[in-house]
Amino acid sequence: MLNTLLPILLFAALALAVLGAAKRFLMWRRGKPAQVDWIGGLLAMPRRYLVDLHHVVERDKYMSKTHVATAGGFVLAAVLAILVHGFGLHNRILGFALLAATVLMFVGALFVAKRRKNPPARLSKGPWNRLPKSLLMFSVSFFIATLPVAGILPADFGGWVLAVILAVGVAWGVSELFFGMTWGGPMKHAFAGALHLAWHRRAERFGGGRSSGLKALNLDDVSAPLGVEKPTDFTWNQLLGFDACVQCGKCEAMCPAFAAGQPLNPKKLIQDMVIGLAGGNDAKFAGSPYPGIPLGEHGGGPHQPIVVQGGKGLVEADTLWSCTTCRACVEECPMMIEHVDAIVDMRRHLTLEKGATPNKGAEVLDNLIATDNPGGFAPGGRLNWAADLNLALMSEKKEAEVLFWVGDGAFDMRNQRTLRAFVKVLKAADVDFAVLGLEERDSGDVARRLGDEATFQTLAKRNIATMSQYRFKKIVTCDPHSFHVLKNEYGALGGHYEVLHHSTYMEELISGQKLSLGQHKGGSVTYHDPCYLGRYNGEYEAPRSVLKAIGIEVKEMERSGFRSRCCGGGGGAPITDIPGKQRIPDMRMVDIKETGAELVAVGCPQCTAMLEGVVAPRPEIKDIAELVADVLLEAPAPAKKPAPTKPEALEVH
Known part of the structure; x- marks a missing residue:
């Protein structure tokens, strides 16, 4: 009887799965x-799953081992179950393999099941709580x-009663x-996640x-929508990526805006996009809501506006403006979903x-148009x-070896100290550098x-046109935000x-013995990783190497490196200024004081x-350039080099 029921159940489920797919x-x-x-994406998917995705999952050893056993066991069991019980290949070796x-x-x-017994707050509950039971039922029934089949028990073992019980378990x-x-x-998430890895929006990852780097809009296409108004305005593989969300809440746990009580939860945002694509409301969402916004009051459809208008929509505008674009959600996501792309x-x-940029947003954008700087300075x-x-x-x-990109810290009295310190370092190392001066734009x-x-x-095209007139090998800047944009986003507009x-x-100057340095004489020091230097560009070691070279042993915060907590200054967040229960820099200062x-x-003016905006008493804040400038020693004047017979080649920009 079981030999009749099992193939029917298996192939019926597979047929329905194909229709659903x-x-x-x-x-x-x-x-x-x-x-x-x-x-190519489908062929690359197994490696992306086993290597890239598991590189992220491996950060949580418990879940990594759980995922390997559960997912690996299920895939192998499902394939063997179809062969053995679907196609009737009752081979003892296949039987033992299935066991x-x-x-x-x-x-x-x-x-x-153990994880779900007392789950952390970030995990979605609801249907997810039945998953351990289903996994156990599948494995026990097929075992x-x-x-x-394996010859351990007779073929007629248990009779029709057991056959029916097992059939129910298998079903x-x-x-x-x-x-x-x-x-x-x-x-x-298993089906959508596999295809998301195959056809990912950023295969370069x-x-x-x-x-x-954010992807550029084609502003010359007058028929194309400017940004995303409704779910179907996203690219189809972005929608696929949203559907891949496993609702683990790791993004939620790392989001500075959520922790500060602002109305943003990146996990909820992704699920809202899924709700919008399918149609419905968020009443059945089984995770943490946006702080201060109850469930059941928002909904939408694939062709309806996402942002609430006239009382209808999936998300409030403040949810989008709360994001600092720190990319902590993206860094933590085991499914490699791109939350920040969607928000922008x-x-x-x-x-x-x-024209709905909140608070000082419109003023800042007007300033950029009128004065080429966000502060509106002359x-x-x-x-x-x-x-x-x-x-x-x-x-x-x-022409020069180095173009020193000053950035808009030039208008800020505090950041001017950093700029002056770095100029002192450049001169001490006898670097051939120059600035654009009044030609530089934001x-x-x-x-x-x-x-x-x-x-x-x-702005970018004007800067690119200006720099194309000159010859230099590299651009150096004290601002990670300018660094990121110049390095990763100007290329799409022709600036490489x-x-x-x-x-x-x-660090290069120090390792090349271009600087004579003393040793730091102050107290203990911790280092705050800027989001746009660390998570965006993977630079964690250079700042620490520089600090070590001047005798500083960094006292690391619990959240440092790729898990550094954002200062709250990115993504225009200080400009849109969405209120929460506490300030993000205050939370970061708590991390600092714990050391x-x-x-x-x-290493960032923002x-x-x-951090200097946090109310005292608090530790002193200094840029790395200031710390290096403080310990510079007088070096003997370098011997004059003979005039070269022909000029050194400089890269043309």
């Missing part, structure tokens, strides 16, 4: 077109049903694990690569189509901080993060440069401003 694929394809490598796979899956399911298991993969339910896409619609004052430094101008030199970072792609592209953060360049450090080393 087609339905789900057509649902994703409602989105805008996207160029993907269809075959081993179900045992492996059973062990993994026990770990899942018992396979014992006769339960295959419904959740096959049918649920494509029609909705906890296992949906795989194989050890890094991709964090939706901001673009609000800014470009609606452009002629861009070099006032260096009046006594006799800086070389590119307009006069025409890099466009703030405009782009606030969704004003038009202003960003205008070698760009270094000042900490990386100082007992007397001084905080930073971080300096945010």
